[in-house]
Amino acid sequence: MSSVFGSVHILAMIAIQLLLTHSVSSLNLTNAYLHHKCSNTQGKYKQGSAFEKNLNLVLSTITSIGNFRDGFRYTEEGEDPNNVFVMFQCRGDSYWSKCPPCISTAVSGLRRRCPRNKGAIIWYDQCLLKISSVASFNKIDYENDFYLSNPNNMSDRGLFNKETSALLEKLAYKASDRNNLDGKQLVLYAAGEKRIGTKKVYAMVQCTKDLIFTKCFECLEGILRKFPQCCDGKRGGRVFGTSCNFRYELYPFLRNYSNSTMRAPY
Numbered sequence: 001m002s003s004v005f006g007s008v009h010i011l012a013m014i015a016i017q018l019l020l021t022h023s024v025s026s027l028n029l030t031n032a033y034l035h036h037k038c039s040n041t042q043g044k045y046k047q048g049s050a051f052e053k054n055l056n057l058v059l060s061t062i063t064s065i066g067n068f069r070d071g072f073r074y075t076e077e078g079e080d081p082n083n084v085f086v087m088f089q090c091r092g093d094s095y096w097s098k099c100p101p102c103i104s105t106a107v108s109g110l111r112r113r114c115p116r117n118k119g120a121i122i123w124y125d126q127c128l129l130k131i132s133s134v135a136s137f138n139k140i141d142y143e144n145d146f147y148l149s150n151p152n153n154m155s156d157r158g159l160f161n162k163e164t165s166a167l168l169e170k171l172a173y174k175a176s177d178r179n180n181l182d183g184k185q186l187v188l189y190a191a192g193e194k195r196i197g198t199k200k201v202y203a204m205v206q207c208t209k210d211l212i213f214t215k216c217f218e219c220l221e222g223i224l225r226k227f228p229q230c231c232d233g234k235r236g237g238r239v240f241g242t243s244c245n246f247r248y249e250l251y252p253f254l255r256n257y258s259n260s261t262m263r264a265p266y
Helices: 002-026 050-065 096-113 157-175 213-224 227-231
Strands: 033-038 072-077 084-090 120-124 127-132 145-149 189-196 199-207 237-241 244-249
Touching: 033 096, 050 072, 050 084, 050 096, 084 096, 096 120, 096 127, 145 227, 157 189, 157 199, 157 213, 157 227, 157 244, 199 213, 213 237, 213 244, 227 237
Parallel strands: none
Antiparallel strands: 033 120, 072 084, 084 127, 120 127, 145 237, 189 199, 199 244, 237 244
């Protein structure tokens, strides 16, 4: 009899562990590498050059004293022709203490994947990092984007596309609302959820914080036009640019789905 109860207890523990594992993984709170682009047009810098020294200074600075409260930093160092411009943006639910680990990972990842490139971008689940020899503050990057989608389709593709697009458009308006503020700063981020038939869709949109609210909406409007190309009937999808991005899934992948970013350190 004791062996039966022992077996039941073990099976119960295994079931609980599987449930907890599923709960953690379903939130997708890992910081997976997604994509990178090395710019060939900006060329490469030489070892020991002024550009390399400026780049090293900026990268060491942002990883040590970056503005992690709002998850964003745009900074420059040096003078022409050795100007270095660096920008990072953490995901809206990954500010404060959640931001530095992603940026450190992105710095090492970019150095490894684009060695000595003057221009490069790398995307992770919770942040992006861009280095460049060309200024880009408050300029929408229309060239560097990509998309990822779930290979599985919904049964009612027409309804799902219509309702998911409507949710993303609603979030785009919220993110770019000039009154959507954290203190005196534009949030440029929104997240939400919506039930479509028997499924619940979770979604987010975000712009980098160098953009003004009108350019944020312009950027989001542009990538939302890529929805048919990326996500037609797909159970999950996302389009990433350097200036803005959107994502939707049939499972929660953010830490919270309020329309504000995390406001307190964890």
